[in-house]
Amino acid sequence: MTWIQDHLGLIGSLAVRHAVLAGIPLLLGLVVSLPLGWLAHRYRRLAPVALAGTGLLYTIPSLALFILMPLLLGTKILNPINVVAAMTIYTIALLVRTVVDGLDSVPKDVDAAALAMGLTGLRRLLGVQLPLAIPVIAAGLRVAAVSNVSIVSVASIIGVSQLGDLLVDGYNRDIPGALWAGIIGCLALALLFDIVIQVVARLLTPWRASTKPAAAGAPA
Amino acid sequence: MIRFDAVTKTYPGGTTAVDGLTLEAPTGQITVLVGPSGCGKTTSLRMVNRMIEPTSGTISIDGRDTASMDPATLRRGIGYVIQHGGLFPHHTIERNIATVPLLLGTDKSTAYARARELLERVGLPQSLAKRYPAQLSGGQQQRVGVARALAADPPVMLMDEPFSAVDPVVRTQLQAEFLRLQRDLGKTILFVTHDIDEAITLGDQVAVLRVGGHLAQMASPSELLAHPADDFVADFVGRDRGYRALSFVDGVLPALAEPTVAVGDSAELARERAIDGWVLVTDDERPLGWYAVGSPGDQVTAERLALGGTLARQGGTLRAALDSALSAPSGRGVVVTDEGKLAGTLTAAAVIEVIEQQRTGRDRAPAVQDDPSAEPRIQHSPGGESP
Numbered sequence: 001m002t003w004i005q006d007h008l009g010l011i012g013s014l015a016v017r018h019a020v021l022a023g024i025p026l027l028l029g030l031v032v033s034l035p036l037g038w039l040a041h042r043y044r045r046l047a048p049v050a051l052a053g054t055g056l057l058y059t060i061p062s063l064a065l066f067i068l069m070p071l072l073l074g075t076k077i078l079n080p081i082n083v084v085a086a087m088t089i090y091t092i093a094l095l096v097r098t099v100v101d102g103l104d105s106v107p108k109d110v111d112a113a114a115l116a117m118g119l120t121g122l123r124r125l126l127g128v129q130l131p132l133a134i135p136v137i138a139a140g141l142r143v144a145a146v147s148n149v150s151i152v153s154v155a156s157i158i159g160v161s162q163l164g165d166l167l168v169d170g171y172n173r174d175i176p177g178a179l180w181a182g183i184i185g186c187l188a189l190a191l192l193f194d195i196v197i198q199v200v201a202r203l204l205t206p207w208r209a210s211t212k213p214a215a216a217g218a219p220a
Numbered sequence: 221m222i223r224f225d226a227v228t229k230t231y232p233g234g235t236t237a238v239d240g241l242t243l244e245a246p247t248g249q250i251t252v253l254v255g256p257s258g259c260g261k262t263t264s265l266r267m268v269n270r271m272i273e274p275t276s277g278t279i280s281i282d283g284r285d286t287a288s289m290d291p292a293t294l295r296r297g298i299g300y301v302i303q304h305g306g307l308f309p310h311h312t313i314e315r316n317i318a319t320v321p322l323l324l325g326t327d328k329s330t331a332y333a334r335a336r337e338l339l340e341r342v343g344l345p346q347s348l349a350k351r352y353p354a355q356l357s358g359g360q361q362q363r364v365g366v367a368r369a370l371a372a373d374p375p376v377m378l379m380d381e382p383f384s385a386v387d388p389v390v391r392t393q394l395q396a397e398f399l400r401l402q403r404d405l406g407k408t409i410l411f412v413t414h415d416i417d418e419a420i421t422l423g424d425q426v427a428v429l430r431v432g433g434h435l436a437q438m439a440s441p442s443e444l445l446a447h448p449a450d451d452f453v454a455d456f457v458g459r460d461r462g463y464r465a466l467s468f469v470d471g472v473l474p475a476l477a478e479p480t481v482a483v484g485d486s487a488e489l490a491r492e493r494a495i496d497g498w499v500l501v502t503d504d505e506r507p508l509g510w511y512a513v514g515s516p517g518d519q520v521t522a523e524r525l526a527l528g529g530t531l532a533r534q535g536g537t538l539r540a541a542l543d544s545a546l547s548a549p550s551g552r553g554v555v556v557t558d559e560g561k562l563a564g565t566l567t568a569a570a571v572i573e574v575i576e577q578q579r580t581g582r583d584r585a586p587a588v589q590d591d592p593s594a595e596p597r598i599q600h601s602p603g604g605e606s607p
């Protein structure tokens with residue numbers, strides 16, 4: 001454990017890099033998945049294609065994807081962009097389905113009411129469908145977050161450093177402290193992502209708190 | 221006026237939900253579409269505001285073909301109450317009600333002020349305005365659904381089973397309030413239900429649909445009960461239609477004066493005044509219940525009253541009068557004034573006699589709808605002036 005105390009600075013900076021490499025793709029993936037998911041929800045015939053296509057992406061081994069990226073993007077092998085791009089692809093693979101499920105979870109009569117009130121296209125999506133899909137999308141986002149935090153550590157093999165370095169070094173050079181730091185760091189980061197997503201989702205859905213008797217006081 | 225002209229809707233799967241429907245829903249009146257589940261009621265309603273496009277035929281509102289209008293604009297001009305309420309769970313009650321006004325560009329404070337007015341209008345306290353739908357009871361949510369449809373003051377309203385998700389007591393109450401509201405507002409309403417009683421209570425005219433989307437009959441409620449067009453309609457209208465038809469028949473009813481006692485009077489006095497063993501107990505002329513001679517104790521007390529017995533209003537229908545007589549423990553139905561004060565009592569036999577007289581010498585058309593401003597139809601004594 002003294003190893004950990006001696007290397008807090010290193011662990012900290014690796015954790016920040018890890019959070020960025022896992023977190024940025026989460027946001028990018030969400031931004032891309034929303035319109036894709038909406039299309040698949042809106043044009044039902046697209047759904048099987050979109051879902052199978054994006055789902056398949058998830059089965060590509062991460063190492064292969066990290067190595068492919070420079071070829072596809074024309075970037076240098078050590079460029080962290082490769083990792084961000086690859087992780088974004090994984091996020092999309094998980095989230096498109098989630099967005100479709102989320103939009104499908106909007107009660108039929110509520111959606112019909114939106115239509116009947118004369119809400120059109122984007123207004124109906126942003127004003128009614130998306131807000132009501134938040135709980136389901138947030139649940140999918142939590143899965144994607146944990147998955148990202150875990151997959152990103154593989155990037156150490158192609159020389160993009162983050163908490164995974166501690167695992168690789170700890171193993172190669174037999175430093176138990178480093179191994180522990182890597183494992184605990186990843187767990188803590190996954191937990192942090194999870195908490196942040198839950199808190200944000202709760203803030204975005206104040207009406208859900210209102211249904212629980214404990215929070216019966218109507219928010220102003 | 222909403223006009224359906226040979227409207228047919230065949231869904232992609234091949235189901236014909238509506239088949240050659242032609243009907244008119246007159247301006248300022250309630251037209252009810254009624255029929256068994258799956259007969260195309262919701263489909264018909266949704267074709268009016270183009271949530272569903274007809275396969276063939278035309279629908280026009282005040283002579284304008286809806287197919288020529290922009291769907292979103294058309295919808296904002298038509299109030300729609302959706303089956304099961306369909307409130308936006310993520311919006312407060314006031315925001316829900318203000319939906320269409322806000323879409324039409326009304327500023328927020330005006331729209332919310334109007335939303336609060338509407339809450340009162342549909343019988344809810346303004347204090348609910350900041351709540352979310354999940355914090356309201358089913359009946360309250362249905363009222364909010366009606367308020368939301370009324371918000372932009374549209375001349376035309378489409379209502380899809382708006383009162384279906386509540387218990388019978390609340391439902392009756394909502395229906396009564398709805399009729400009162402409609403008397404003030406005079407909207408052109410197309411109302412969907414699968415409940416024939418509701419159709420008869422609310423409709424100025426009733427369109428009975430059969431599965432497959434065919435119009436079986438379009439008639440006033442009294443006409444429907446008296447002359448169902450075929451076996452399907454007769455069956456759908458129900459076995460006790462003869463009794464229900466009394467809802468639309470008025471007559472001069474011989475309500476007789478009834479001696480009364482008050483709570484606290486002696487059992488002695490009650491025995492003296494009782495007729496056939498029963499005496500009516502009142503408080504400031506308001507009927508409280510019936511006291512049976514020979515009840516234990518030497519005083520008339522509130523706990524000893526046999527409640528029960530519906531009250532018939534002066535100016536009510538033969539159905540209400542007959543029901544009040546049949547449900548009273550004394551066999552004498554209590555008739556009250558609009559203020560709820562005792563007007564007199566009458567027996568089932570007396571009501572039947574009126575019905576018989578009407579059958580033999582029917583000289584007036586049956587009234588289609590109660591007119592609250594009309595003279596009371598139930599008179600204190602026979603030979604009173606005719607309404």
Ligand SMILES: Nc1ncnc2c1ncn2[C@@H]1O[C@H](COP(=O)(O)OP(=O)(O)OP(=O)(O)O)[C@@H](O)[C@H]1O
Nearest residue numbers: 231233235237256257258259260261262263264414
């Ligand atoms: N989107 C759809 N696609 C295919 N068939 C449909 C669709 N909507 C309704 N139908 C069918 O059309 C028929 C009429 O449906 P509709 O919803 O209009 O009935 P309804 O009279 O409103 O019934 P309920 O009283 O149960 O609400 C039914 O057989 C139904 O299965």
Ligand SMILES: [Mg+2]
Nearest residue numbers: 261262263303
């Ligand atoms: Mg329906």
